[in-house]
Amino acid sequence: MESKVDWEEAISRCVRCGRCRSVCPTFSLLHREWAVARGRIALLEALEGGRLEPTGRLEDHLSTCLLCMACEEVCTNKAPVVDLVEEGRAILVEKRGKPLYKRILAKVLEDKALARRLVALGLLGQPLWGREVPQYRGLALRTPILKGWDMLPPLVKPFSREGTQEWGGGERGTVALFLGCLLDFSYPSMAQATVDVLVELGYRVVVPHGQSCCGYPHEAMGDREGAERLKELNARFLEESGASMVVTACATCTAYLKKAYRLSIPVKDVVEVMLEAGVEAFHYGLGEKATYHEPCHLGRGQEVKGVWPFLKEILGPHLVEMRDFDRCCGFGGSLALGYPQVSLGVGEVKARAVGDTGASVVLTACPACVLQINRCLARAGVGARAFHLVEALEVRGR
Ligand code: SF4
Ligand code: SF4
Numbered sequence: 001m002e003s004k005v006d007w008e009e010a011i012s013r014c015v016r017c018g019r020c021r022s023v024c025p026t027f028s029l030l031h032r033e034w035a036v037a038r039g040r041i042a043l044l045e046a047l048e049g050g051r052l053e054p055t056g057r058l059e060d061h062l063s064t065c066l067l068c069m070a071c072e073e074v075c076t077n078k079a080p081v082v083d084l085v086e087e088g089r090a091i092l093v094e095k096r097g098k099p100l101y102k103r104i105l106a107k108v109l110e111d112k113a114l115a116r117r118l119v120a121l122g123l124l125g126q127p128l129w130g131r132e133v134p135q136y137r138g139l140a141l142r143t144p145i146l147k148g149w150d151m152l153p154p155l156v157k158p159f160s161r162e163g164t165q166e167w168g169g170g171e172r173g174t175v176a177l178f179l180g181c182l183l184d185f186s187y188p189s190m191a192q193a194t195v196d197v198l199v200e201l202g203y204r205v206v207v208p209h210g211q212s213c214c215g216y217p218h219e220a221m222g223d224r225e226g227a228e229r230l231k232e233l234n235a236r237f238l239e240e241s242g243a244s245m246v247v248t249a250c251a252t253c254t255a256y257l258k259k260a261y262r263l264s265i266p267v268k269d270v271v272e273v274m275l276e277a278g279v280e281a282f283h284y285g286l287g288e289k290a291t292y293h294e295p296c297h298l299g300r301g302q303e304v305k306g307v308w309p310f311l312k313e314i315l316g317p318h319l320v321e322m323r324d325f326d327r328c329c330g331f332g333g334s335l336a337l338g339y340p341q342v343s344l345g346v347g348e349v350k351a352r353a354v355g356d357t358g359a360s361v362v363l364t365a366c367p368a369c370v371l372q373i374n375r376c377l378a379r380a381g382v383g384a385r386a387f388h389l390v391e392a393l394e395v396r397g398r
Contacts, residue, residue, distance in 0.1 A: 005083045007048060013079040014041045020071035020081070025328050026064055029345045034061040037071035037081040044088045054095040062088050064342050066335060067220055068328035069300040089222030101337055102221045109181055109213040110226055119185060122155045159188035163209050164241070167195050170204020176243035176265075177207045178234070180214055180253040182367035190367055193390040194249040194270050200395035201277050208241040214248075216256035220333050227260075235261055247273060249390055251366035252333075255301030270390055271298060271365045275306050277395075279313040285394040286387070290319055290361035291354060293386070294326040295369045307389075311363065314393065320357045327353075331372035347376030355382040362386040 020037040021027050033039035043061055046052035065085045072081050098106065108115050160179060175198060183191040198205045215230035238246050246267045248254045254269040261267070274282065284290075292311055298304050311319050330336075330346030350373060354362055362373055362384055373386040 003087060005080060005087055007084075007087070010080050010084050011041055011045045011048070013075075013077045014038060015077050017076045019074050019076055023070040023074050023327075025066060025068065025070065025330065025346045025349070026342060029342065029349075030064075035064060037075070037079065040065060040085060040088075041079065041081065044084055047088065047091065054092050056096075059089075059092050059096065059099075060339075062092065064335060064339050066296075066328045066330065066332040066346065068296040068332075070296070070326075070328065073300055086219060086222070089220070090224050091222075093222035093224075098221065098223065099338070102223070102334055105334055105337065106218055106221060106223050106226050109217055110230060112212050115181075115185060116158060119155060119158060123157070156186065156188055159184045159191040160207060160209070160211075165207040165209075166205065168199035168202075168204045170202070172202035173245065174204040174206060174241075174243045175245045175247045176238050176241040177205050178211060178214070178238065178246055178248040178253060178257065179207060180248060180250040180367075181217075182371065183250055186371065187367045187388075190249060190370070190388050190391060193388070194247075197270065197274065197390045197393075197395055198247065200397075201273065201281065206241055206243060208237040208243075210237045214250075214253040214256050215260070216252055217333050219256070219260070231261055235263060238263060239265070249365075249388060250368070251295040251297040251301065252368060255297040258302060269298065269302060269304060269365070271307060272302075272304055274389065274393070275304070275310055279310055281396055282314055282393040283396055284315045284318060284392065286361055286392050288318070288361045289357075289359045290315060290363050290392070291322040291357045291359040292319065292325055293322065293329060293350070293354075293362055293364040293369060293373060295364055295366035296326075296328050298365050299326050307365070311389075320359055322353050322357050322359075322362075324349075324353055329369045329372045330376070331368045333368075336372065343372070344376065344379065347372055348380060351376040351380035351382050354384050355380065360384045361392065363389055363392055365389050 016038055018038055024036045027036035034043060040062060043052060043058060052058060062085055067082050069082055179191055195205050211234050212230055215227040218226035245265055247270050249270045251269060254267060257267045292308060328346060329350045330343045332343055336343040354377060360383060364370060364386055365388060370386045370388055377384050
């Protein structure tokens with residue numbers, strides 16, 4: 001396997017200062033050295049040096065990292081923690097193979113036709129169990145993968161259709177909307193809201209047919225081959241779309257498209273498009289007291305940091321600050337399935353922070369954050385709901 005990082009150089013960057021302990025959500029939950037960047041890097045060094053076997057326990061220690069980049073932001077010596085953890089996971093996949101839940105997840109995310117068939121089946125069965133999955137009986141007990149999930153992701157008719165979809169006249173040019181998985185399969189109304197915002201800002205929007213998962217879940221699970229296949233497939237459809245820009249409304253997809261794809265056209269998060277349009281282009285449609293959660297892959301992953309002042313100007317007194325607004329919500333991709341108690345533990349901290357603001361609306365910019373925050377708010381009994389910015393802000397003159 002070809003290494004993505006200069007292993008020795010990357011590991012040597014960690015000078016064991018321990019500064020990462022002050023910001024790591026998994027360390028503050030688990031209070032173990034293996035649950036923080038410093039400890040995880042030490043484990044990887046031992047693995048690489050042959051002093052540690054690629055055991056299931058090591059896999060647990062690496063798999064519980066949220067890849068949230070909070071440690072990298074404060075790291076004294078700029079240790080590339082996320083690249084190292086991803087590299088370590090890829091080594092473990094090579095040596096041990098993927099656990100069953102990761103194999104199933106990777107297969108379903110890669111094969112859109114299979115995902116569609118499963119959703120169709122799920123929609124047929126949904127009236128039998130609704131969205132609620134009781135934790136101590138029935139389905140959850142018989143299905144370990146569901147343990148810890150209060151709710152399955154909302155199961156709805158996918159947004160994408162056969163053939164390329166398009167909207168708008170496009171005096172400002174054509175953008176290709178990259179949907180990713182959650183917008184397509186769980187939040188089609190968020191996908192439609194993204195299209196509406198782009199069209200009302202003057203773009204022609206196309207959704208190129210054939211696009212699939214961005215590949216980041218595979219990369220994060222250590223499945224490099226799966227990630228490469230998806231990158232190649234998506235790049236072909238996006239390049240052939242005739243668009244002058246690729247836009248996504250999933251901060252994780254955008255961050256990965258920017259970092260790992262080599263496209264000949266620029267990639268932007270829809271939030272960047274909104275920031276460029278300026279505060280005068282929007283008004284706040286919900287009218288309720290709101291707070292803001294910054295997705296890791298927006299603030300740290302893409303370094304898009306101007307959302308707070310943008311929202312402050314639009315919402316005025318309706319916007320209240322949340323402590324640790326940029327702390328990870330705890331979703332962490334496959335971590336939410338494989339280690340639900342870690343995911344929910346981190347999510348509970350976020351839910352409490354939302355509750356303390358007294359806001360009834362949480363604005364954010366990633367469908368995974370919306371999913372995670374809403375399930376954690378429901379578990380914690382906090383009467384608030386999370387929305388993507390494209391759903392809560394309306395373009396003036398609609
Ligand atoms: S902050 Fe950086 S250098 Fe310090 S212990 Fe953590 S990873 Fe190592
Ligand atoms: S990426 Fe996040 S969860 Fe992982 S070690 Fe760094 S701060 Fe902790």
